[in-house]
Amino acid sequence: MESLLASTSLRASSFPAAAAAAARSPVPSRVATLATTRARPLCCGPKDTIEALARDEMLNAVELVQWENGKSVNDIAASQGIRIRRHCRPNSSMKAIEEEMGEPRNILEKIIWDKEIEVAEGHAKKPLKEVIESAGKAPPTRDFYGSLKAAYRRNGVPALIAEVKKASPSRGVLRENFNPVEIAQAYEKNGAACLSILTDEKYFQGSFENLQKVRNAGVKCPLLCKEFVVDKWQIYYARSMGADAILLIAAVLTDLDITYFLRICKELGLTALIEVHDEREMERVLNINGVQLIGINNRSLETFVVDTSNTKTLLDKHGDIIREKGILVVGESGLFNPDDVAYVQNAGVSAVLVGESLVKQEDPGRAIAGLFGKELSQ
Numbered sequence: 051m052e053s054l055l056a057s058t059s060l061r062a063s064s065f066p067a068a069a070a071a072a073a074r075s076p077v078p079s080r081v082a083t084l085a086t087t088r089a090r091p092l093c094c095g096p097k098d099t100i101e102a103l104a105r106d107e108m109l110n111a112v113e114l115v116q117w118e119n120g121k122s123v124n125d126i127a128a129s130q131g132i133r134i135r136r137h138c139r140p141n142s143s144m145k146a147i148e149e150e151m152g153e154p155r156n157i158l159e160k161i162i163w164d165k166e167i168e169v170a171e172g173h174a175k176k177p178l179k180e181v182i183e184s185a186g187k188a189p190p191t192r193d194f195y196g197s198l199k200a201a202y203r204r205n206g207v208p209a210l211i212a213e214v215k216k217a218s219p220s221r222g223v224l225r226e227n228f229n230p231v232e233i234a235q236a237y238e239k240n241g242a243a244c245l246s247i248l249t250d251e252k253y254f255q256g257s258f259e260n261l262q263k264v265r266n267a268g269v270k271c272p273l274l275c276k277e278f279v280v281d282k283w284q285i286y287y288a289r290s291m292g293a294d295a296i297l298l299i300a301a302v303l304t305d306l307d308i309t310y311f312l313r314i315c316k317e318l319g320l321t322a323l324i325e326v327h328d329e330r331e332m333e334r335v336l337n338i339n340g341v342q343l344i345g346i347n348n349r350s351l352e353t354f355v356v357d358t359s360n361t362k363t364l365l366d367k368h369g370d371i372i373r374e375k376g377i378l379v380v381g382e383s384g385l386f387n388p389d390d391v392a393y394v395q396n397a398g399v400s401a402v403l404v405g406e407s408l409v410k411q412e413d414p415g416r417a418i419a420g421l422f423g424k425e426l427s428q
């Protein structure tokens with residue numbers, strides 16, 4: 051493949067802000083050679099991302115240089131501490147991919163590799179242009195962020211994002227008799243501020259149809275599409291199926307991906323919940339403009355280890371800057387009782403995302419009062 055920047059003539063010199071930044075950049079000699087560099091082929095790359103961000107001068111000079119020099123997506127990701135690799139071969143068989151790259155190193159990487167193939171199939175069935183049109187015709191979004199803020203103020207305990215979750219890779223099937231609409235309605239009736247609907251089929255037995263069904267059943271709580279986003283197609287698709295918010299996982303997405311996806315979310319009126327698990331991811335995300343909502347996952351998606359002290363550790367270190375920026379924090383995973391909720395509330399979260407401990411109960415709606423030690427008002 052020819053270099054993206056070479057083929058689209060997106061060079062620092064074409065973009066005044068990038069060129070100015072280049073002048074200040076610590077790598078002036080490399081920048082100076084931009085116009086003449088014959089770039090190596092890219093392994094793959096979010097072509098549209100680079101084009102759109104370069105057009106709007108949102109790329110800095112260093113990023114441009116990286117692309118111009120043919121750094122692959124995986125090189126750029128690794129330079130940001132991202133351990134999850136992309137295979138970037140969505141039309142190949144998994145066998146061929148594994149022959150080249152070895153087996154996925156952990157469950158998250160496995161999910162992402164399957165997702166790359168699944169998204170390419172989605173594109174083939176419903177091209178991006180069509181999905182964008184459908185997203186444009188969807189009923190307006192409801193305010194996910196505002197709903198969390200209001201519920202926290204109203205109840206004095208973290209606002210609840212209740213998860214409609216049938217199964218998970220770490221726990222297997224959580225609920226045999228699974229009716230997503232009934233569960234969603236029970237959550238809403240019992241004070242959930244927002245709902246999270248898992249849409250991954252292979253690992254969570256969820257679906258985009260579940261999201262659509264819940265939306266069409268008249269549930270008023272804003273809905274988070276809980277998906278493993280690797281491509282903008284999924285964001286438009288989620289909106290077209292009724293999502294009000296979408297999850298973006300920092301362990302998977304580069305800073306550039308997050309920046310670009312945030313821009314798409316803004317255009318669509320979607321709230322983005324940016325999920326972090328460790329120090330490095332938190333630092334990266336706090337340096338990205340436009341972040342409103344950060345989820346701290348207590349579960350490592352690579353090892354499945356759940357540790358609620360993760361929320362406290364990250365907030366002890368970054369709480370001040372988070373409050374200064376007006377960012378809301380969601381404590382995610384492994385919350386089972388009022389003590390767990392109080393612990394993450396004291397650490398500084400304004401909301402919690404809870405699946406297993408609710409969905410496993412016979413009456414998931416009634417389980418909410420058990421989780422908080424009191425009834426929540428709607």
Ligand SMILES: O=C(O)c1ccccc1NCC(=O)[C@H](O)[C@H](O)COP(=O)(O)O
Pocket residue numbers: 157158213215218219220221347349351354382383384385403404405406407
């Ligand atoms: O839940 C898993 O096993 C899992 C595995 C790999 C990637 C993601 C996974 N879960 C997503 C979540 O983070 C949770 O569904 C969510 O935070 C709720 O957690 P819980 O209350 O512990 O069900």
